Amino acid sequence: MRVVLLGTAAGGGFPQWNCTCALCAAAQDGKLPSRTQECVALTGNGRDWWLLNASPDIRAQLTATAVLWPDPGPRETPVRGVLLTDAEADRVTGLTVLRGAPDLKVYAAPPVRTVLAPARGALDRYAPWEWADSLADGGFVLSGGLVVTAHPVSAKTPKYVPAGLAAADGRWVTAYRVEDLATGGVLLYAPCVGAWSHTLDELCEEADCVLLDGTFFTADEMGSTVRSGPGQAALGHLPVSGRNGSLAALARHPRTRRIYTHLNNTNPLVDPASRARAQLAEEGIEVLPDAIEFAL
Secondary structure, three states, X not given: OEEEEEEOEOXXXXXXXXXXXXHHXXXXXXXXXXXXXXXXXXXXXXXXXXXXXXXXXXXXHHHOOHHXXXXXXXXXXXXXXXXXXXXXXXXXXXXXXXXXXXXXXXXXXXXXXXXXXXXXXXXXXXXXXXXXEOOOOOOEEEOOOEXXXXXXXXXXXXXXXXXXXXXXXXXXXXXXXXXXXXXXXXXXXXXXXXXXXXXXXXXXXXOOEEEEEOOOOOOOOOOOOOXXXXXXXXXXXXXXXXXXXXXXHHOOOOOOEEEEEOEOOOOHHHOOOOHHHHXXXXXXXXXXXXXXXXXX
8 A cells, every 4th residue: 555645734734824923934934844734645556546635735736746647648537536534624625626537436424425415516517426425334445455444533523514413423523444455554544533542542553554633732732722521632633742642642552653644833743853853753653744655
């Protein structure tokens, strides 16, 4: 399985267009590397590529990645579809860029498919797509020899979702376990995690690589702390640091390759020289730049 980190930043990217914090200013001055909004591409055979989420930056990400260029015909794409983890704007807006590509397949949890119904109808007018339930019993198989199971990890809903719809089904955010049938390699993809759980421990233990929510380094990073219990998240994202943060949880899985993604512009992890990055390095945990490819 080949994995490309198309983007590694949280919503708005890094630097954010309307921010003059010290980190964004450093990126604007070219002192820190810029990051596009979080998105991943993967393949099991080098021909059939699948996107994990569809960021607003997807056009730039696709055109910057040669293995995802159209070929051999002018409208033939190696992209076969998209696996959505949730319905946040920075996960789904890129679908509008992909409009018109025939025969794409989009996987999403039932509440995500429901709230995207108007967008689905509009996109299907350009080219009919297949919209599938990512939480179907037994998981699903992607072309290229990848087997996927989805696991609910949070009830965090986008701000645009009506309260009644949000309460109807709590499976708004999922993580994906992707296994390569040829090599046995296992990737766990969880860019939005509201609280650590025994299920996440089990998934991390059996994975060869984990791409995990690294949005905030501290719980009060945005200026206030919002908690609903020990080990749960500020603003819907479990912070990296702290006694109940994700770093402490990942330390229990030293055999697994562990990579943080979805970094907010306020997060010191965007600075390679920060103490936060040194702390991760001590634990053998990585932060990688955009466009990196690796294999499992």
